[in-house]
Amino acid sequence: MEFTTRGLLEVRITPADVGKRVSVRLLTGSPEPAARFTDVIGVLTSWDAGILRLTRRDGEIVRIAEDTLVAGKVVPAAPARRRGPAASAEELTRVAARGWPGVETERLGGWELRASGGFTSRANSVLALGDPGLPLDDALARVHAWYAERGLPALVQVSTGAADTEDRLAAELDERGWGMRRQALLQxxxxxxxxxxxxxxxxxxxxxxxxxxxxxxxxxxxxxxxxxxxxxxxxxxxxxxxxxxxxxxxxxxxxxxxxxxxxxxxxxxxxxxxxxxxxxxxxxxxxxxxxxxxxxxxxxxxxxxxxxxxxxxxxxxxxxxxxxxxxxxxxxxxxxxxxxxxxxxxx
Structure with missing residues (x-):
């Protein structure tokens, strides 16, 4: 990974870059020269009170103290795929949802709540595409109540790692203590x-x-x-x-x-x-x-x-x-x- 400009490391990102995919280098605090730095690539999902939050391709949230940054830059929204048909993440997510549908569904703005007696997470989770039509905390309260009525845990399916995925939603749920569960790849x-x-x-x-x-x-x-x-x-x-x-x-x-x-x-x-x-x-x-x-x-x-x-x-x-x-x-x-x-x- 190359950060140099005329031989100097530079931090070329600011809070205005929230929502963009970035690559950063930071100090680890290790005394070993070979382990002094580490690199992180992900979507910059917040930069508040001296803390950056990056959402990696797999949905992991990485918290970085601003004073450990030694370099940073905006990078392309998603790496080029080496093969496969062209499609947006939203198209694929919707197609996959139709192919494994919930038995009971309800709309909440652009979100779809799905329940199927607990059979698979895909058929018993919120397909969170678009705007729920409510402030996020109110929408999540509705989600919790809907699943509680059915004796099911409240799950939200979140896509990450492409140009139009829900990386920022993943970070907002993480901030609210919603834990990560069951990772998967869509190929x-x-x-x-x-x-x-x-x-x-x-x-x-x-x-x-x-x-x-x-x-x-x-x-x-x-x-x-x-x-x-x-x-x-x-x-x-x-x-x-x-x-x-x-x-x-x-x-x-x-x-x-x-x-x-x-x-x-x-x-x-x-x-x-x-x-x-x-x-x-x-x-x-x-x-x-x-x-x-x-x-x-x-x-x-x-x-x-x-x-x-x-x-x-x-x-x-x-x-x-x-x-x-x-x-x-x-x-x-x-x-x-x-x-x-x-x-x-x-x-």
Whole structure:
């Protein structure tokens, strides 16, 4: 990272730059020369009473004392993606929300409150896009009351790390003691690239074609007990869960049959919404792993989505799921932005 101008470090940011993405260098207080400085990049979300607050790409809030700054500058709003379809964070967030909808919803200005019996954070949190139409503290009080009526914690989904994400909202919630919970990455890729894996040597298949287990990828509009038996959230599914799983504009479920007792070798889900196809619930039974079945399931679903006119793909993945990240990288996905949930203090 380069801060020098004619060999000198300069602080070239001011409180007027709040809301912009900045890069800063600060003193750590370490006596070791190699550890004397550290660098932070993020959105400058506040600068008050001698304290700067930067929101990193992953939503972490970093507090920096003004007197530790040795350099700082404004940097581009978001780094260029190395691949993937162009889209705004708002477009992707709304598409992903439609693909995993809450069973019960209510509008609060530009916010959408979602509840589904506690089944997944996505379907039981506030989609906080735009203005709630109230001062923030009043809006949060309404959010708390709405979720308390349903016996649920108050969660707000917050996107960070792109040009039009809610970095400042993340900082405002942090100031109010709303803790961070469950980080994730929203990744995008070209749908044809995923479908083309079906033509690769032995590693993938389209609908009805043989894959590594000796069986075919079967597609259906609905789940059944066999599909749910492999789904990793099935053990704690409330009645609302199947409505969430089947919700969305055009939903498909994939199954690779496994043993004779009916347990599947692999499953997956895809929802088609205009140009977008969203992948979720890709699971492979332990005995069938490393046979290319996850790739096969995604390729089969991608082929069906292409038939429905989709061209771009998205998915959500936790940042510490190394196996999934490696698979998605091979299929051409890259991270568009991050998101996480903020939970009300005491919930």
């Amino acid at each position: 995008v890729g070209a749908l044809a690239r995923v479908a083309d894996e079906a033509a690769g040597p032995g590693a993938a298949a389209g609908p009805g074609e043989t894959v590594g287990s000796g069986e075919a990828v079967q597609l259906s509009r609905t789940t059944d007990g066999s599909w749910l038996s492999l789904y990793n959230r099935a053990a704690a599914m409330p009645p609302e869960a199947e409505a969430v799983l089947h919700g969305g504009p055009s939903v498909w479920f994939a199954t690779v049959p496994g043993d004779e007792e009916g347990a599947p070798a692999a499953i997956g889900r895809c929802v088609v919404d205009g140009r977008w196809a969203g992948f979720a619930a890709v699971e492979v039974a332990p005995a069938y792993r490393r046979r290319g079945l996850a790739t096969a399931v995604m390729a089969a679903l991608a082929a069906r989505a292409l038939d429905e006119g989709a061209s771009a793909a998205y998915l959500q993945v936790e940042p510490d799921n190394e196996a999934a990240l490696a698979l998605y990288d091979r299929l051409g996905f890259s991270t568009h932005h991050a998101y996480h949930y903020r939970i009300r203090p005491g919930d």
